[in-house]
Amino acid sequence: MNNGFQRHRRLRRSESMRALVRETVLRKEDLIYPLFIVEGENVKQEVGSMPGVHHYSLDRLHEELDEIVGLGIQSIIVFGVPQHKDEKGSSAYADDGIVQKSITYVKENYPQLTVIADTCLCQYTDHGHCGVIHNGDVLNDESLALLAETAVSQAKAGADIIAPSNMMDGFVAAIRAGLDEAGYHDVPIMSYAVKYASSFYGPFRDAAHSTPQFGDRRTYQMDPSNRMEAIREAQSDYEEGADFLMVKPALAYLDIMRELKDRFPLPLVAYNVSGEYAMIKAVAMNGWVDEQAIVMEKLTSMKRAGADLIITYFAKDAARYIDKN
Numbered sequence: 001m002n003n004g005f006q007r008h009r010r011l012r013r014s015e016s017m018r019a020l021v022r023e024t025v026l027r028k029e030d031l032i033y034p035l036f037i038v039e040g041e042n043v044k045q046e047v048g049s050m051p052g053v054h055h056y057s058l059d060r061l062h063e064e065l066d067e068i069v070g071l072g073i074q075s076i077i078v079f080g081v082p083q084h085k086d087e088k089g090s091s092a093y094a095d096d097g098i099v100q101k102s103i104t105y106v107k108e109n110y111p112q113l114t115v116i117a118d119t120c121l122c123q124y125t126d127h128g129h130c131g132v133i134h135n136g137d138v139l140n141d142e143s144l145a146l147l148a149e150t151a152v153s154q155a156k157a158g159a160d161i162i163a164p165s166n167m168m169d170g171f172v173a174a175i176r177a178g179l180d181e182a183g184y185h186d187v188p189i190m191s192y193a194v195k196y197a198s199s200f201y202g203p204f205r206d207a208a209h210s211t212p213q214f215g216d217r218r219t220y221q222m223d224p225s226n227r228m229e230a231i232r233e234a235q236s237d238y239e240e241g242a243d244f245l246m247v248k249p250a251l252a253y254l255d256i257m258r259e260l261k262d263r264f265p266l267p268l269v270a271y272n273v274s275g276e277y278a279m280i281k282a283v284a285m286n287g288w289v290d291e292q293a294i295v296m297e298k299l300t301s302m303k304r305a306g307a308d309l310i311i312t313y314f315a316k317d318a319a320r321y322i323d324k325n
């Protein structure tokens with residue numbers, strides 16, 4: 001030490017010096033792009049609250065997939081938006097369901113992509129909850145069998161990873177048992193281990209038509225005020241055999257990401273959700289911030305907080321920015 005202080009600025013003197021000491025770097029391999037696939041034909045429709053994100057029907061999905069592959073993105077997560085909804089979400093686990101057909105299509109035509117299937121019932125139930133209902137309650141154990149059935153049907157369709165987002169207790173154990181029994185020992189589970197009852201999901205629910213028709217999700221998704229509960233949730237999924245842990249949403253929960261990264265030796269996934277995307281798009285469209293700079297800063301902050309992978313509607317933009325630099 002000289003003059004009683006340290007010269008931190010020594011390591012910031014030039015771009016190459018800064019690059020030399022950069023601790024966190026966002027790679028294209030870290031990005032997972034969400035896709036919404038609807039039934040019907042010739043559909044490419046922008047989601048109102050998510051500029052730049054579209055619904056596609058299967059016959060036009062190649063337009064999106066060609067772009068993704070061209071940009072060097074290697075993983076997608078698929079959400080089905082079915083026409084038919086019923087009490088038990090039966091099109092979630094139908095062999096000819098929209099997600100099953102989409103997964104098979106992608107794996108046949110773009111075998112290089114890793115396809116992650118979101119495993120939940122809320123887009124498929126007429127009441128919009130993530131499990132089955134009795135007298136206004138979301139039943140836990142009765143929902144597990146249907147979730148396992150959904151996961152198996154997705155694996156059968158060719159899904160590379162199963163990502164259960166329903167927040168029923170014991171879903172990892174139930175899905176692992178279901179997959180193993182059906183012979184899918186090698187299909188990993190990316191658990192939405194820590195999923196908060198967040199207001200940041202609003203635009204997604206428009207996109208996926210999955211708004212609960214009564215009540216809310218607070219009996220199964222977590223209270224945003226809680227940190228210790230996140231550790232308990234992650235602990236059970238770890239013990240039940242999850243291969244990845246996820247924290248969702250991302251930006252308001254970076255502290256939780258760090259906590260999980262320090263405690264559990266599993267790949268950690270951040271879900272940069274729809275409302276987080278919509279907020280940045282809205283300010284950028286007003287010209288109030290530099291979109292590229294803000295997007296890269298935010299995604300980098302998630303990695304710095306401990307995320308290894310990021311599910312983000314910004315994946316295509318980020319891939320372009322990475323190419324530019």
Ligand code: PBG
Binds near residue numbers: 120200274275
């Ligand atoms: C389904 C599910 C949701 C999201 C991903 N999977 C919505 C919810 O729980 O209401 C939200 C994703 C986003 O907001 O981008 N359970």
